[in-house]
Amino acid sequence: MNQYDVIIVGAGPAGSCAAFELAKCGIKTLLLDKKQMVGSPNHCGEGISSNCMQELNLSIDMPWIVNEVSGGRLIFSNDTSVTFKQRGFCINRPEFDRHLLKRATDASAEIRTEMKVTEIERETDGWTVKTKTERFRSSYLVGAGGPRCPVAVSLGQRHPLLPAYQYKFKMKAKQHPHVHSNWLDFYHSEAFPGGYAWVFPRGDEVAIGGGSIHHLKQKLDPFCRQMGFDPKDAIKKEGGPIPFLKKPCRIVFPRALLVGDAGGFTYPLTKGGVHGAVWSGKIAGQLISKAIHQSDDRLIRGFKRLVRQHPSRKRSHLMMPLTFFNFKNEAFHCIGNIMDGLEFHNFPIVRFFAEVSRAPSLSALRGIMYAAIIQQHYKKTKHFSW
Ligand SMILES: Cc1cc2nc3c(=O)[nH]c(=O)nc-3n(C[C@H](O)[C@H](O)[C@H](O)COP(=O)(O)OP(=O)(O)OC[C@H]3O[C@@H](n4cnc5c(N)ncnc54)[C@H](O)[C@@H]3O)c2cc1C
Missing domain, CATH: 3.30.9.10 (D-Amino Acid Oxidase, subunit A, domain 2)
Incomplete structure (x- = not known):
């Protein structure tokens, strides 16, 4: 049976970033992906922020950048809008994924495509990973197989x-x-x-x-x-x-970590997940590398603490947007009337009282209140928003 230090299931951004960190430290790393060609077909809106590019230490002249943008706008059906300034890019996601994979393989990670993982088994000192045709063994396992990651599922983590x-x-x-x-x-x-x-x-x-x-x-x-x-x-x-998690899921297991969508690292308000995938994959790779070099598998327990600043790790950050996404138009319109044309962090006091004094319904008032709370949540966590 093929023996590795680390097996990573899934060669999306999370898996390739974890593999890069491990392989560059000389750790014998195997990436398994079910696709014939990593990155294709695309399953993404392909928007990433400059924060994500910085996390990857990449310049902005990459051939897979299609369009540069100044940020995002929330537009409501009464033609009002709120602006979120944050430089970013529309990318060619399949090429982006292959770029990250190449970085990992150049650093000596091994990739096996058309390898759909069907089963994983816990051993005393590691894991056995099975596909239809082959079996692989490793000391550590990273679940980076996206929203329906087989590692996450077999560890009991099924996300909404x-x-x-x-x-x-x-x-x-x-x-x-x-x-x-x-x-x-x-x-x-x-x-x-x-x-x-x-x-x-x-x-x-x-x-x-x-x-x-x-x-x-x-x-x-x-x-x-x-x-x-x-x-x-x-x-x-x-x-x-x-x-879209309703409460933080478990991401740390004996000799195994869940990263990217497999660990629920999507941003609750925008649902963007590439940045969270890259960031969590990178931290997981660095931590497992440290655990291997120091021969101490307990070190990976630190993952939960290291990623706690991500909004997907806090119940309050997860719950607020769930409410927002189910507002009626009346509530969206009130928010739009207050914030129209402004940057999200403003709180226009005169417009606020003007809107409230127009005596909107209770549900619209509730909407305005939630929006104000979400504004505070967003301010604290916007680094990861896309
Ligand atoms: C329609 C849509 C639009 C989106 N738009 C954006 C956006 O604009 N910006 C943004 O930041 N995020 C966006 N997202 C979210 C983003 O695509 C994900 O958060 C991101 O891809 C997560 O990366 P990942 O590496 O965790 O998982 P993935 O990119 O899903 O990679 C997982 C890899 O695991 C492999 N895999 C899965 N199962 C197995 C198995 N059994 N065996 C072997 N390999 C397996 C897959 O083939 C895949 O290559 C969007 C998502 C969707 C669905």
Whole structure:
């Protein structure tokens, strides 16, 4: 049987970043991925922030960067909006994933593709990982297999999942009233309960997508038409599930860690998970490397403490957005009326009292109150927001 120091299940951003940290310290590392070609097909809106690029220590002239943006805007159905300034990029995600994988393999990590992990078994001093055709053994195991990671599932961690889906369209003209090359636009309305819709500029293309707990496709098609694009003209259709935890899940096990989507590291408000995947994978790799070099497997217990600043690790950060995503339009409109055209961290006191004095319903007042609390949560954690 093939013996490794560490086996990583899943060669997405989380797995490749963990592998890079391990392999560069001389640790015998194996990445297993079920895909034939890592990164393809894409299952992502492909927006990442400059914070994520910095985490990866990458320059912004990468060939897989498609479009630069100044940040995001929350747009409500009464045509009001709130701005979140944060430089970022629309990327070619399959190429991004392969770039991170190459970094890991250049550092001597081994990759085996078309290896769907079907079973894992705990041994006294490590793990056996099984695919249909082969068995591998390792001292440590990293679950980086995304939202339905087989490692997470066999360790009892099944996350609630939000279905998300997007269409890509060719732009017929350079300018379009609903596509703003400088912004990622997030549309919040009761049509997308539990999620939102998005319009992301991609040079001569645009990605229009959404996430929702109910009837996603029935909602997304009319939304595309409203934005001026017919789903029949789509050049690509892509999608997948996004973990949305209601409480922090377990991520540390004897000689095993869960990272990225497998550990629920998505940002509760935006659902962006690439940054959380990269960050958690990197920390896990560094920690396991230390545990191996010091021959002390207890060291990996420190993972929980090291990642505690991520909002997915706190129940309050997880609960607030869940409420926000289920607001009725009335509440979204009140928030929009107060915040229209402003940067998210403002608190316009005059507009606030003007809106409240218009005596909106109790549920709208509740919405305004939650939005103010979420604003505070966001201020503290925005580093990870996308
Ligand atoms: C429609 C959509 C849009 C999104 N948009 C954004 C966005 O714009 N920005 C953002 O930051 N995040 C976005 N996300 C979330 C983001 O895609 C994830 O958070 C991110 O991919 C997590 O990275 P990961 O490495 O943890 O997992 P993944 O990228 O899912 O990688 C997991 C890897 O594990 C492999 N694998 C799975 N099961 C097995 C198995 N049994 N055996 C072997 N290998 C296996 C898979 O093939 C895959 O390569 C979006 C998600 C969706 C679904």
